[in-house]
Amino acid sequence: MNDETIEALAPWFYEFDLGPYGRTESKLIPEVRPIHNTRLAMINKVLDAYLDQTSAGTLCCLDIGCHEGFYSVELAKRGFKHVLGVDARERSLQKARFVSRVLGLTNTEFQQMNAEDVSPALVGHAHITLFLGLLYHLENPMLCLRRMASVTDGICILETQVIDEVDAATERGTVRNREAYKGVLALLEDSVENMEAGTTSLVMCPSRRAVVTMLKHAGFARTEFIDPPPGAYEQHARGKRVVCAAYK
Numbered sequence: 001m002n003d004e005t006i007e008a009l010a011p012w013f014y015e016f017d018l019g020p021y022g023r024t025e026s027k028l029i030p031e032v033r034p035i036h037n038t039r040l041a042m043i044n045k046v047l048d049a050y051l052d053q054t055s056a057g058t059l060c061c062l063d064i065g066c067h068e069g070f071y072s073v074e075l076a077k078r079g080f081k082h083v084l085g086v087d088a089r090e091r092s093l094q095k096a097r098f099v100s101r102v103l104g105l106t107n108t109e110f111q112q113m114n115a116e117d118v119s120p121a122l123v124g125h126a127h128i129t130l131f132l133g134l135l136y137h138l139e140n141p142m143l144c145l146r147r148m149a150s151v152t153d154g155i156c157i158l159e160t161q162v163i164d165e166v167d168a169a170t171e172r173g174t175v176r177n178r179e180a181y182k183g184v185l186a187l188l189e190d191s192v193e194n195m196e197a198g199t200t201s202l203v204m205c206p207s208r209r210a211v212v213t214m215l216k217h218a219g220f221a222r223t224e225f226i227d228p229p230p231g232a233y234e235q236h237a238r239g240k241r242v243v244c245a246a247y248k
Helices: 034-050 070-077 090-102 141-150 208-218
Strands: 060-064 082-087 108-112 126-132 152-161 169-171 178-180 185-189 202-206 222-225 241-247
Touching: 034 070, 034 126, 034 152, 034 241, 060 070, 070 082, 070 090, 070 108, 070 126, 082 090, 090 108, 126 141, 141 152, 141 208, 152 202, 152 208, 202 208, 208 222, 208 241
Parallel strands: 060 082, 060 126, 082 108, 126 152
Antiparallel strands: 152 241, 169 178, 185 202, 222 241
């Protein structure tokens, strides 16, 4: 393990139980920490239904924006054949590799990569792709969704913060030719020094309808929003964050 320890790799964003190595403590304030288990419960709801049709041991998974590998590790524990996590920040990937080694997971791999660079040539194809907590941190969300779709053969599970919907229409060439919005994007600003932010300072956060429209144009045939479980993290419970499954 060289000199890698929980303390040396701190601060941590996720909480991991690493057995004799101890537990990581999330730097998040206590009221925000439930977000991770809420996401996981909603992901597992999708996976449970999907795995009724096939065996996990035959499937490859891709986790785009995997951060410290929390969800990659959870998929690996479920016995998927191979789980590849990619993230733009090597510091986060160092933690993901450490966790996987400590837990003895041999079906995980982690690579440094920006979401805009994902392609079949670099990552191959995945039956299941995770795109969690990432969409609203991107300057080029449609490009990244198209890249993600190009490597997804089955299903993408996407989680994102969403903005309030705008019900309006815009002129299309003439004052008499108007078209209703298919969803909206809000321009926001991130701090690139923040390990949980994107790699650019300008980002776009979608509305719920925008998520559906963008996934459709990325190449997915059907999108299903997942109901939050009882006791869900407050943003999920209020619909300010959503989890959806997009099917090819």
